[in-house]
Amino acid sequence: MVRISSQPQLVPLTNTSLTGFLKLSDDSEYFLSVDYSCYPPNVTFGDELRSEFIKYPTKLTKLVDQSKTLESFVENLVSFLEDILVQPTDSKHLLALINQVANLPSESVKSIDQDFKQIVLKHTDEGDREHHLAIQLDSQPPTYVCDLPQQLQIDNENTWSCQAVLKSFREVISQYQALWDVLDDIDSNCWVIEPEPFSRGAVHRRIVLKEDVSLIVTLDPSQPTSLPRCRFLGSAKSIQPFQNLLDERVDDWDPALGVVENLGSILDLELLSKPTGGENAISIDCGVCYCYDMMGQIPEISCNNETCKQLFHVECLVEWFRGLPNVRQSFGTVFGECPYCSKAMHVQAVL
Numbered sequence: 001m002v003r004i005s006s007q008p009q010l011v012p013l014t015n016t017s018l019t020g021f022l023k024l025s026d027d028s029e030y031f032l033s034v035d036y037s038c039y040p041p042n043v044t045f046g047d048e049l050r051s052e053f054i055k056y057p058t059k060l061t062k063l064v065d066q067s068k069t070l071e072s073f074v075e076n077l078v079s080f081l082e083d084i085l086v087q088p089t090d091s092k093h094l095l096a097l098i099n100q101v102a103n104l105p106s107e108s109v110k111s112i113d114q115d116f117k118q119i120v121l122k123h124t125d126e127g128d129r130e131h132h133l134a135i136q137l138d139s140q141p142p143t144y145v146c147d148l149p150q151q152l153q154i155d156n157e158n159t160w161s162c163q164a165v166l167k168s169f170r171e172v173i174s175q176y177q178a179l180w181d182v183l184d185d186i187d188s189n190c191w192v193i194e195p196e197p198f199s200r201g202a203v204h205r206r207i208v209l210k211e212d213v214s215l216i217v218t219l220d221p222s223q224p225t226s227l228p229r230c231r232f233l234g235s236a237k238s239i240q241p242f243q244n245l246l247d248e249r250v251d252d253w254d255p256a257l258g259v260v261e262n263l264g265s266i267l268d269l270e271l272l273s274k275p276t277g278g279e280n281a282i283s284i285d286c287g288v289c290y291c292y293d294m295m296g297q298i299p300e301i302s303c304n305n306e307t308c309k310q311l312f313h314v315e316c317l318v319e320w321f322r323g324l325p326n327v328r329q330s331f332g333t334v335f336g337e338c339p340y341c342s343k344a345m346h347v348q349a350v351l
């Protein structure tokens, strides 16, 4: 009797004949009866397979010619049917993915793009900070984009699932709560000019100490309140006093206190908070658009008020003036007020 181990539902009748159901990898089943004792063999399909074979009129003869034994005939038949009947792996994968996403908590999904190439997950941490993770699904294995101090370690093998990715994402985030608490404290109490743009992945901050001196502090994520790496930026003359104070008092650093508090007492200064006007530390940027380079133009108009001296792009200032209720224009010149100190200013309008 011929029994085919991969097809337990095909029952052997004799050494050369079988009847029963053929099972494919997607669990679909089809009636089949074969008597391989004669040539051509006697093959009977159920309705479904019969209508499939109508589309491939010479296929059955070819399969028979390729197959010397009944076993190899069943094998070749299965592989042909897998090709034409079982969904391609890609779309199976996609279906599985859609199912997974449907099962994610809705508050964890920020967006899914239309063709399902990218899904963005989100998580709000204990400090009410929102984090995003973009999963690129069109690469195999998927790739991840997120703004964290470390790469996301995801097992991309058999166990890959959106749920597992979300879980690791949350786990990584939970490790950095203390670090972000300290960085948030710095951000809200100091004049921070870097990282620009803002990044949760950065473990450093560049802080303005005075007009011409800034300090880069780089924190140790595992001990964020311990003495950070400190680097002063500015002219040698202006940073020397700060460097001296730090060297002298480095042992006074108290990890029980915040970084802001420690820096303030060691450097003997009230740390500056960010000016509400949004101007830059070394203010070479335009006071309207906050940029330096605007399509090749640099900020060249300066406010004449000695205590202001804010710079602007010509076009930005003209735009700003035109939005004022009391703007005046005379020939090519537009008159208005400095957006920062309100002192009268004028600028040649660009036509």
Ligand SMILES: [Zn+2]
Pocket (backbone or CB within 6 Å): 286, 287, 288, 289, 290, 291, 294, 312, 313, 316
């Ligand atoms: Zn500008």
Ligand SMILES: [Zn+2]
Pocket (backbone or CB within 6 Å): 303, 304, 305, 308, 309, 310, 338, 339, 340, 341, 342, 343
């Ligand atoms: Zn001004």
